[in-house]
Amino acid sequence: MHCIICQSKINYFFSKLYDKSPFIEMMKNIGEVNYYKCENCGFTISKTHQELDNEKFEKLNYEFHHYLENGETDVNQPPYLEQSMMINVLLKNQILDYDMLDYAGGYGTLSKSLKKYFNISLPVYDPYVQSDNFANYIDKKDLKTYKTVVTSALFEHILTREGFDEINTLVDGNEGAMVIHTVICENIPKNPDWFYLEPPVHTTFHTNKSMSILMEQWGYKASIYCLSAKSWILLKEDSEDIKEKVESINKEFQTQYLIYKKGFVDYWKGF
Secondary structure, eight states: OOOOOTTOEEEEEEEEEOTTTTTTTTTTTTSSSSEEEEETTTEEEEEHTTOOOOOOOOHOOOHHHHHHHOOOOOOOOOOOOHHHHHHHHHHHHHHOOOOEEEETTTTHHHHHHHHHHHOOOEEEOOOOOOOOTOOOBGGGOOOEEEEEEEEEEEEETTEEEEHHHHHTTTBBBTOOOOEEEEEEEEEEEEETGGGGGGGTTTOOEEHHHHHHHHHHHHOOEEEEEETTEEEEEEESSSSSSHHHHHHHHHHHHHHEEEEESSSSSOOOOOO
8 A cells, every 4th residue: 555645655553443432333333443654754544444435434424523513522623713713814914815615614613603703704615514504505516716725624534635636626726825724743643542533533644744745746835833723824835925924913912823934834743
C-alpha cells in the first residue's frame, strides 16, 4: 500500500478495538480497526475503514452524527463559536472573501452560528446530511468555485485522495483560501486511547509534514493558524499585505491571535 499524500510506502502501525458504549454497538459489525502509517510523511489511515463497502461506512457515519445531534456526549467537538469569530475577523480585514462555502457542513452548526451572531451567510453543502430545519443547504448541481472554502472537522474522515482533491477543486485557483479545522501534529501517537481516535468515524490523521506536502501539491504558498479556533487558513499567495494585516490584528487584540507563515504553520510539535 502507498500513502495517498506522498505515495511512499505505508506500514502497519497499531490496532484499536471499540469496546465501550455507544461505539461498541456502532462498530460491532466492523470489529478491530487497523491503522497504517506512512514511512515518509507520517500520514496515518485506517485500512479497516478504507476496505468497508460504501453502505457500511455511510451507516456508521449516519449513526455517529445522529448520536451527536440527538444526545448528550463527551466527544470533543469543534470550537464553533471561536471558528465563527475567526471567520468574522478575517472577513472584516479582507483576508477571507464573503464568497464562501462550508463543505460537508453537516447540520449547519457553524453556518447557524455565523448567521445568528455575526449576520454572515455561509452556504452549506453536505453529500450525506440534510436537515428540514435549515434552509441554507445547496445542491451538488449548484456547486461552483469559491474564494473561501471552509472545512470543519472533515479532514479526519476522508479516506481517498480523490476525496481531498474534490474539496480543493472548489477553491478559486488564483486567489482562493481553504479553512481547515482538524488535528495536525508532528507525529501521530501510537496509542489506541488517543483522544482523536475516540470517534469511530475518525479514519485519517495528518502530520505537519503531510499537510505541508499536500498544501504544496495544491499550490498554496502560505498559511495562517488561529489557536482559539484550532483552524488553519491555506492561502494561494505568500502576501506581504496579508502578513501586515495579521500583525495589525494581533496588535489590535494585544495577543498573538493569528500566526502567519510562508508554507504550513506547524504549530503543534508536542506529540
